[in-house]
Amino acid sequence: MRAQKLYAGVTLRETRQKQGLTQKDFAAKLGVSLPYLNQMENNHRPVSTTVVLALAQEFGFDVTQLSVGESERIVADMREALADPVFSTTQPPLADMQLTASNAPALARAFLDLHRAYRQGQERLASLDEALGREDSAISPSPWEQVRDFFHYCDNYIDSIDRVAENYATQAKLSGPNALGAAHDWLAEKHNIHLRTKNTDVLRHYDPASRTLTLSAQAETSSKLFQIAHQTALLDHDDLLEATLDFANFNTPEARAICKIGLANYFAGAATLPYGRFLQVAQETRHDLELLANFFDASIEQVAHRLSTMQRPGVKGIPFFFVRVDQAGTITKRHSATRLQFARFGGACPLWNVHRAFETPGQFLRQLAETPDGLQYLSLARDVSKTGGSFRAPIRRYAIGLGCEIRHAGAMVYADDLDVTNRQAFEPIGISCRICERHNCHQRSVPPLERHLKVDPNSRATLPYSIGET
Structure with missing residues (x-):
């Protein structure tokens, strides 16, 4: 596959302006001519390898930030x-x-x-x-959509919060045999907060007056630890959360409030699965989700979601996509550090294996998939049903999908017995029917909106119409 050219004019221009350099001085430091720099800054020419190396040597620039x-x-x-x-x-x-x-x-x-x-x-x-x-x-935009887009365009990685969460995990000794007790001791010693459990559907409730944090007795240990870390973020790092919200510049108080919960959840996830340690174990286990879940006493969904956030500059993990869908096919969580992007409206492609996960509870489904642009992926899917904790409590049923480009398959235990070199083994998938360009998909639900249709009453194939060109 031909290497993709890198156009990063905006990044180049911002780097030069931060250094307070003219184009002439910046070009000299990069070892290129002034016209060449001007062409790169205006995306008329791609950034060359020489310029990438010069950015790293002259300005200590993290070249992993130069991505498309x-x-x-x-x-x-x-x-x-x-x-x-x-x-x-x-x-x-x-x-x-x-x-x-x-x-x-x-x-x-x-x-x-x-x-x-x-x-x-x-x-x-x-x-x-x-x-x-x-x-x-x-x-x-609805507050929920504003928050979703904020995390989407941050690449689902908030560096400042990720690092303070990792530091908290070290100081609070969350990696020890009793992480839950250590997290509670941190709150007790720093904030004089009393912890109790109660048979309730409310996962977490904090009463500032009595300084009491109540957790649901039905929640699993990993969930209790997550909720304690969430409350710790609100108490220890409120200034950082508020500064991040100022940067996001939401136009409604509801969006800001929802995002603050999201940022505290991000802190909790980064604290219970600290970046450096999690990345090391993920690489050692070849990204075996069950081994990761057991090692960190976390859920399959938690470790899968964390894998999709490993985008720290300089020490990035494999770029994964992560998605969660409900039984109606509605996407409830989505993120992609890969070139595969999910539809903003409607459901996901029906040919994707994530929809079949509900049929095989407790099992991992593997799929070799190819998108219309020719890119190939290894995709995993699994159901993640969540019990309500009592006999009559409703069960929430979801399926999660996790995947990466096939070039990373060697680092995935799930690819060991798959023939990743055989193109015939890859199933064709798309993003959503309304923008998919495939002409012969047997699962197409609606015609592509950007294509002309041809309808012949005397002929019928898989579809009652044929798809023309633009």
């Missing part, structure tokens, strides 16, 4: 948005979208926000939402 991940996420989102019938039948060329994502990411995000607002408006009109008749009915 964010641009590819934006391009994937733009492609899906531009497939909406509200736009003309002809999509802009992919090269134009890539140029916009690389050169003007803020403009691209503004476009995506506008399209999302349009979709929400259409949905409200379709359901005759009475809120449209009130003065406070201005259409804006």
Whole structure:
């Protein structure tokens, strides 16, 4: 497969401006001509290997930050948005979208926000939402969507919070044989907080007046430890959480409040599965999820989600995608450090093995998959049903998917007996039917919005229509 060219004009320009250098001085330090630097900063030419090495040597720049991940996420989102019938039948060329994502990411995000607002408006009109008749009915992204996009474009990795969580795990000795007791001792010694358990559906409740933290007696040990770490984040690192929220610049108090919970959850996950130690064990076990779960006394979902966040500059793990779906196929959690991006609207591709996980509870499903762009992946899927803790309590049923590009298969225990060199072994999957370009998919639910359809009443194949070109 041909190596992908790296266009990083925005990053180059920001690095130069932070150093207070003119283009002429910056070009001299990088060992290139002024016109060449100008072309790279404007994404007219890719960043060369010489420039990457010079950035590292002259400025101590972490070259792992020079990735196309964010641009590819934006391009994937733009492609899906531009497939909406509200736009003309002809999509802009992919090269134009890539140029916009690389050169003007803020403009691209503004476009995506506008399209999302349009979709929400259409949905409200379709359901005759009475809120449209009130003065406070201005259409804006829901608080949940704002928070989801914040983590999405942060690559699901918040460096400052990840590092303080790792430091807390070391100081509180969470790696010892009694991590739960150590976490409670930390709260007791630093904040004089009393811990108790109670038969309740509420996982965690903190009463500031009595300085009492109550945890559900039905919760597993890993869940109790997670909730204690969550409360520790709110008590010990509130300033850091608030500073991160200021940076996010949410436009509603609800989004800010939801994100604060998300940041505290991030801290808890990073504390119970500290970055350096978790990465080392993951590599030693060849990313065996069950061994990782047993080693860290965590759930399969927790370790799978943590694997998708291992993006610390300089010490990155394998780029994984992670997704959780419910029984209706709705995506409830999603993140991708790979070039595979999930649909922002609707469900995931029905050919993906994550949907079959509900049929085989307690088992890992493996799939060799290929997306329409020719990229190949190793995908794992497993159900993660969660009991309510009592006989009549409802059971929450989900399935999780975790995967990586096939070039990393050698580091995965799950690939050992798979023929990853045989292209015929790879199943074709897509992102969602509305933007999938495959012409002969037997599971297609709706036609692709950016393609012309041909309907012949005298002929019928798998589909009642054939898909033309743009």
